[in-house]
Amino acid sequence: MSTERQTAKVLLVDDRHDNLLALEAILQGLPVQAVSANSGEEALKHLLVNDFALILLDAQMPEMDGFETARHIKRRERTRHIPIIFLTAADRDSQLALRGYAVGAVDYLSKPFDPWVLRAKVSVFVELWTKTQQLQAQAEVTRSREAALRGAGTAIDEALELLTVATAAPDDRTAREQAEKAASVLSRARRRMY
Template identity: 45%
Template sequence: MNTNNIAKLLIVDDKPENLQALEAIIRHEGRQIFQASSGDQALALLLEHEFAMAILDVQMPDMNGFELAEMMRSTEKTRHIPIVFVSAAGKELNYAFKGYETGAVDFLHKPLDIHAVQSKVNVFVALYQQRNESRRQVLALEISRAQQEALLKDLHFAQEELQRAVRMRDDFMSMVAHELRTPLNTLFLESQLRTLQLDRNNTEFFNEGNLRKMVERDRRQIESMVRLIDDMLDVSRIRSGQLSIRRQPTELSSLLQRVVNDLSAQAVSSGSTIELETIEPVTGMWDQFRIEQMLINLLTNALRYGAQKPVTVSGVVQAGSVHIRVQDRGIGISDENLQRIFAPFERALNSDSSGGLGLGLYITRQLAESHGGFVRVESVVDEGSTFTVVLPLTET
């Protein structure tokens, strides 16, 4: 038996023997009988429980059955409870008519017809249980509908995410093709030019000075392609959890000097300079290659968006960590873009056409976090940006 659908029945009579007799008649599986010997006791039970029906004796002291019924009909909680009156008074007193006036659904005379009482109670209990079952089914339907709506919302969100992923994939493939085509086209044109000179037997074209320039141009284009491929491989390793960090004692000041020296030619070609502020020697347990990679990414970004103004690199030791700052004085970053610049391929989503796959900041953040550190950025539009990499000096 479902305990949530047990029918509670209230019987009210001032005589204990009548209550016992009536309970014996209507007792049945799936029912719970409550007795009250007065109107006050009945009201207390009515406020506490939900009843399938109430059987009230008409003639009781203090509060008779009619008065109790009127009080029940005046309260929202008990207004809809079916009421059956019982009375030992003769029919000539017309109690039945008064009972129906107070909202009773039936009126029984004593001595009670056992089968009639059981039949009537069975009907009202069945109606009560049917109403409860209907309410349960309606509630279940509402819950199911809410779950379906939530599922549809999730499906809609998943569809949007899938479409976004497809767009990003298409944008990414288009961007990769564009970024690789530039150095490949340069190499192809160089190759055609050299072939043309060879076909003309113009060996003077391949003097030492020109050859050095050719080799240097080839090197830059090949390095550009290698850098693009390395970035894509790093993203794949990060997402698959296979990015390896090889820690070893690494001295930071000499590393910063080396990276700044390596990028000095790129800075000059961009119309800028890189200024390295003095930093005391400091050694941490880091992956030297990955630290260089982070610095190159940040400095390349600073030169790209630095409006040809000097870029400053500095390092400070604070509370067991080193803070490496790369500051430019360029175009800056708006507040809305600060939240998304560390997302992969983000450059593909804006109008920037300065080159690259938009992976540098994403990879930098992941590398910093792999060392137990983090990256933060402060920026003011038209005044510049400062990126700070915070790395613990010891392995975490």
């Protein structure tokens, strides 16, 4: 099975440009494509057109904060499965962390955080996403093969009927015609299987 490997995308959401640059630098060298958004609204727009393996989301942003953004993400069928890691410069208040988990976050890191820890966490989620993509591709191939086999089975049944008619035919010409039709049906069935 040869499936084209898709690069995992990670959505970086922070209202401060320097924080986005720092996150991009931390992810440098990982097998990911970083996509930056400087607001919750912009992040939601990216989520309409792209699939992401992970979202790194600043908790405290003006207008739509990270918690509200996460609620919107988790309400949408298309995006509710995407893991979210909250990042915040706020003090290590456990209430904020609990609030993050309540809206669907898988983790909550306070700044300053260890960049190697963040890289390790991103790597785990990217690997899970990659495995999920591979399983989905394998499932599609399996469904396709099952459909081909069902079609081949139907063609074999049809060919057997034609051969039965051919063996009971009153003359050689009718038998030959039925046998040729059966051979044609079996040939098409064979092509479907491969």
